[in-house]
Structures are given as structure tokens and as C-alpha cells.
Amino acid sequence: MQRILVNQTSIAQTRTENVESAPLEAGQVRLGVESYALTSNNITYAAAGFDIGYWHFFPSGTEGWGIVPVWGTAKVIESRSDQLEVGTRLYGFYPMAEELVITPAFAPGGFIDAAEHRAKLPLIYNQYTPTRSGNDDDDHLRAILQPLLATSFLIFDWLQDNAFFGADQIVIGSASSKTGLGLCKYLAEPADRAYQIVGLTSEKNRTFVEGLGACDSVLTYDQIDDIAQIPSVYVDMSGNTEVKMALHDHLGDQLKHSSAVGLSHWDHFAPAQKLSGPKPEFFFAPSQVAKRRAEWGPGEIEKQITAAWKRIAADASNWMDVKVYNGVAASEGPYHALVTGQADPKVSVVIRP
Template sequence: MISRWTVVVDRDDLTKTEVLHDELPTDLEDCEILLRVSHVGLTANNVTYGVIGDMIGYWRFFPFAPEGRGVIPVWGFADVVDSTLDAVPAGTRVYGYLPMASHFVVRAKLTSSGFVDTADHRADLPAVYNSYLVTSQDPAYDPALEDLQALYRPLFLTSYLLADQLADNKFYGASTVVISSASSKTAFGTAQCLQGKGVRLVGLTSPRNVEFTTGLGLYDTVLPYDASVDVEPSVYLDFSGSADVRSALHDRLGASLAKDISIGLTQQKASADPRSEFFFAPEQLRKRTADWGSEGLAERFGTAWRSFTAQAGSWVGIAQHSGPEELIEVWQAVLQGKVSPDTADVITF
């Protein structure tokens, strides 16, 4: 038997955590693969998974927590420990959607780039989260950039698809895009994708992050939250989940606010404001897969990803951590908003 540790959180209070230990079976069934998680990135994006876990189904991906608690998904790399598939032998390295746990088992169906997990509990969940890329078959993989990929690739995919949706809809007639929590990684990834698209980019952030956000060179204007934005046709991209910021913008812009879209939630509550619509990246992913085909989408995303990573390494330093206890320490810091925007956290399991 293989011993596994798992970090679980209270689904009603994300600050409450516990490390559980159990045994994994060594006898795999047909098509099963045992993965050992190697290292992952942890950002405010993972908080969103917990905040809207019931709404989207994020708690259902890794259902091995006691009732009332859950396993927060993370993105990163894992290695095959044991496999019933000759095409995915032990030692194979994969990138994908992982639990806050040392090990887990997938029921694999092979694809051209790796495999998907076809376990019953994931059957009706968004396909993008069920796919695992074998690094030797991934054209975007660079072993020297694993930390950047673990941190940024899932965030940047959201950034890319959000920017694409805006452009695809001609920015809903707006000439300005206002972005809250502008120092966050998904937010400034979106700004990077929108550069040169013919819209003015206004970043809103806390006073302590104005200098960092301005230094990115991605926004035309960076303002603290208590400043007033210009009244002009605008789209609001809400990465903060702040009801106060939303209300202030609606009061200020009035009919000039063409669209209000919620993406991330750096605050620990989901918005129920009917003035805002929630952006769900898999929907735009499905649309563009239909429009361009899988290869066409991969080619376009790859070009954008390489442009982003060429700059991202100079914006944010990477802090290394290891083990479940340090994972919990980072989780608590992210929950409390204590992570500096110029630092990103990678945890080795």
C-alpha cells in the first residue's frame, strides 16, 4: 500500500484546513494510472475554486474528503508511479489539474497529447479540467520553465480566452476596458493579451500595488480603488469580487458601462449581483475549438503563451515551498491577501 497525504478545507470556512493520511491501493484496475503530484502553483485563482465550488462543481473533481470538507484543485506537474497502459509507463511526466494531495488515481483514456480522466465522478464536468498533457508530447513544454507553467498556464488560458471573447464581441461597443485587482496574475495576463487591440486599458488596484502595477507597463492608466475613472464607454472586468468597487463604477459610469463581467474572486465570496455576468472560460474554449479546430486553437494559444512567458519571468519572482504544512501556510497567506504581487508561490509535494 502507498501512503497518501491530502490537504482538505472546510467548504464553509476556507481558512480551516487539515492534513489527512490514508492508503492508496496498489492493485490498479484496467486503464487506471497512479500519479504522484510533483509541484504546483498556488494563486488567488485557487481561492475562486473554493468560493464557487458548488456553483461550478469544483469540489467534485477530487471527492476523497470527509463530508463538509473538500479538496482544492491546483495546476501543475505529476509523475506516473504505476500504470496499466503501455502508452503511459511509470516515469511519464504530465501537466494538468491536480488535487492538494501527494497521490491520486485516474481512469485514463488516451488522446493525441496525453489522456483524459474518465472516472465516473468527472464524467459531466468541464472537459478542459479532465485533460492531462504528457510533457514529451506538449509543444509548449519547456523543462526550464516548469515553474512558470505551473503558475501561469491555467491563469493565462483564462486571460487569453477572456481577451478573445471581448475582441470577438467588438468590446461590446466600448473603447475602454477597466480591470480590477489589476496586479493579479490573471488580470495582467488579460491586459497583456489586449495590448494593441485598440482599447484603452485602465487598471484598478490597492494603493500599495499601484507602483508594481504601473511598472508592468501593460495598462494605459493605473488608479487606486478610491480614484474616479473617466466617464466613457467601458467594459468592466471584475477580478476582485468587491461589491463596493462595482457599485462605485456603476454609479460613476451609468449608461456608459457597456458590460460588467466577473472572472476571479480575490475576496472570499461569490457575487450575486445581477448587473454582472460570470465568465466561464470553458465556454469560450468550446466556441473557439469549434471555430478553429483543436490544432488551430493550440497554435494561436501557443503564440500568445510564448509572448507572455518572454516577459513574465521579469515581472514576478518565484518563491519555493515544500510539503503539506508549507502548502497550508501559502494557502492561508493567499486567502488573507498577504501575498505580494511581485512574488508567486510554487510548492513541491
């Protein structure tokens, strides 16, 4: 079985290795991974692997090296469980590898991995949803966009839940990321919105973000002084400390909330910096899901997420090209492009092991 290992303290280092597949124990099934997406989301998983626990999902057994989780589709290829038959296809959280062994247990909408090492990890990452066989393009689109746009929608829902913190302006850092562009699009949907949407991005990605048509203005990172000094919220997808410091200094008391979501600029992240204005707070999507489940009952937030990501994905062909690579080892090139910030925001990568 082939897999990709990532150096846990220097996440730009990767290696491909072959390991023996372990025999199944009673109650387990073996999933053969059919396809998975690689996005900036996966860089956040690696950069926050210790802080949030992403390294714990798929232990590598190799000191100092971890397996970065990805979203994708797999098929049961061997079963010692009476809950899942060979041939069943499941969408969910997988390792960058050819296969995964889980201990399935029934759950609303599908199954969870009831393996002991995953028991205390967030439920949203332990769920596996049955999906019909058929169109590869549907699998690819789901793997690329569903996790990212679900996060975008949950941020939008959370902002609504907090009355946008009284802001007249929402500033999105790394607006070219799919989570960023998704948030811009959700923010632009309400016809009666009382806030402006400002997308921050690099000079090379500015035209791409402008072409989305979701932002009222698009500025580059060296134009922070051009941001209006009015009540604002900052949603940071990049984790770039220099940008965050500059924006906090510029907006000062007019910054009503600062939210940290991603670490796509992980190499520019420096924790424990003293900042002007409010202290940044980390947005953890599973917490908003748990809150809405408690308030609305099981299944309702999931329905809204599904409707929302499909709504934004409907015109994805206008702003996204999918590039498919074959073989687990092919993950290393696209992963390095993402981790070094060289990836084209218009191109989305799918790996077919």
C-alpha cells in the same frame, strides 16, 4: 499519502491529513505529484467550488471538507493501464496532494481522466498533456502562468469576438492578479487599439501594476470616481461587491458590459446585489474554448493559447519571483496568504510534494 483539505463553507480553514493510498483497479494509474502552483486562481476554485463544481474533481470523502484543484506536473509511478507507462510525466489538473489516481484514455494532445465522476465536468480540466522531463523551472513557470494567462487570452479573444462591446475603455479589477495583468498585456498588444486600459488595484499593489507598463492608467479602489465616464467594459477579477457597486453607480449607462471572472476578494463578495447598469455576466473560459473549437476546428485555439502565454511569460523574470516550498503541508501558509489577500503579487508560489 498526504493531502490538504479545505473547509467548503469557510475556505480560510485548512488542515493537512494523511490517508492510505487505495490499491489500483484495472485500467488505472497512480501519479506522483512532482510540483504545483498556488495562485489566486485556486482561491476562486475554492470560493466557487459549489457553484461551478470544482469540489467534484477530487472528492475527499470527508463531509464538509474538499480538495482544491491546482495546476502542476506529475509522473506515473504505478500503472495497471496499457495506455500509460511508469515514468510518463503529465501536466494538468491535480489535487493539493502527493498523488492522484486516474483512468487514462487517449485524447487529442494527450489523455483525459475517464473516471466516471469526471465525465460531466469541463473537458479542459480533464486533459493531461505529456511533458518531457528536465528543467524544474519550466515546470514551475508552466504551472504558474499557463492556466492564468490562458484565461487572460480567452477573455481578450472573447472581447475581440464581441467588438469590445463598443467600449472606449476597458477597466480591469484586481489588475495585480496574474490573470488581470495578463489581460492588461494582451489588451495592450494591438497597435491600432481604439480603447484605453484602466487597471484597478489596491494602494499597496499600485506601484507593481504601474511597473508592468501595460495600462494607460492605474487607479486604486478608492479612486473609482476618477474613471472617465465614457463607454466602458468592466472585467472583474476580484469579486469585490463594494467595488463593483461603486463602479456600476459611477459609470451607469456608459457601462456596456460587466464581466465576472474571479473571486480573489471572496470575503467581499455578496451575491444578488441590485446594480446600476448591465447585470454582470460570469465569464467561463471553457465555454470560449468550446466555441472556438467549433468555429476553428480542433487544436487551433490551443495553439493560439500556447503561443500567447509563452509570449507574455518570456519576460516573466522582470515582474515575477518564484518561491519554492517543499512538502504538501507547506501549502497551508501560502494558501492562507492568498485567501486573506496578504500575498505579494510579485511572488509566485510552487509546492514540491
